[in-house]
């Protein structure tokens with residue numbers, strides 16, 4: 249039996265349509281939804297990613313602005329820029345592209361973003377609130393994974409979930425998300441002994457490592473749902489026999505797909521859904537900001 253392929257591109261399209269409807273609703277109340285991205289330095293990937301975010305934002309009616317700062321920008325100047333955006337009521341969401349130049353402390357800059365404008369859900373306030381299962385804005389990748397799991401039909405409550413990778417931005421938030429839904433969660437990492445024994449015991453396997461092929465046929469068993477978060481650029485051979493670059497996940501898709509019940513592909517799985525979640529978070533941010541601003545002041 250062949251696996252269900254969890255088509256993130258198609259699901260992202262549905263989410264964008266829902267977001268566009270919500271944005272139109274907010275606009276009819278006179279609200280402008282505006283996302284501001286900050287890129288610092290010469291990394292061309294940040295600008296490429298920003299161009300893609302702009303296209304997707306504008307398609308759903310979200311205004312997108314890019315603040316492009318030079319490599320020489322000081323930490324103080326970046327923090328001032330964030331502070332200015334934090335207090336500007338015309339700004340709904342703030343996005344900080346990483347990596348930042350080495351003289352700037354990334355976590356300090358991320359910490360500075362107002363948790364209500366933190367549309368990527370990376371501020372420690374939002375990550376911390378995940379422990380209580382109620383972040384103001386949840387991390388986009390964890391939301392994307394959650395959406396794929398939901399669409400796989402797997403009942404998370406009581407399921408054995410194994411998360412491979414425990415980074416602050418990806419692995420740990422996914423672990424907390426699953427725990428808050430009453431899965432029994434095992435977090436694996438570089439020093440985990442006998443990874444196979446853990447992964448094979450899973451009903452749900454989520455892989456966020458950044459190493460192509462780290463999960464092969466030996467790590468899985470029939471009936472499992474596998475979500476591949478990894479994005480890796482590898483060199484292969486093109487149809488003309490010449491070297492060419494392509495994007496693959498962390499899971500050996502060809503080996504694993506014939507065994508498991510459902511699997512997300514790379515590309516076309518978690519990636520497109522993560523961007524859709526960023527747009528959804530922006531609308532969520534607008535709603536929550538409205539609520540906090542309309543709350544009566546404490547006497």
Ligand code: NAP
Pocket residue numbers: 389412413414415416417418419436437438439440443456457458459462477478479480518519522
């Ligand atoms: P990261 O910060 O490098 O973390 C990688 C994690 O994998 C670490 O916890 C590390 O363990 C663990 N690890 C490394 N080798 C391992 C092994 N052989 N066995 C088990 N665990 C191992 O990377 P990240 O930022 O979390 O990103 C992970 C992947 O997700 C990357 O490919 C990235 O491009 C991708 N990503 C995708 C999206 C998306 O939207 N689809 C978003 C963000 C990131 P230690 O903690 O012990 O070092």
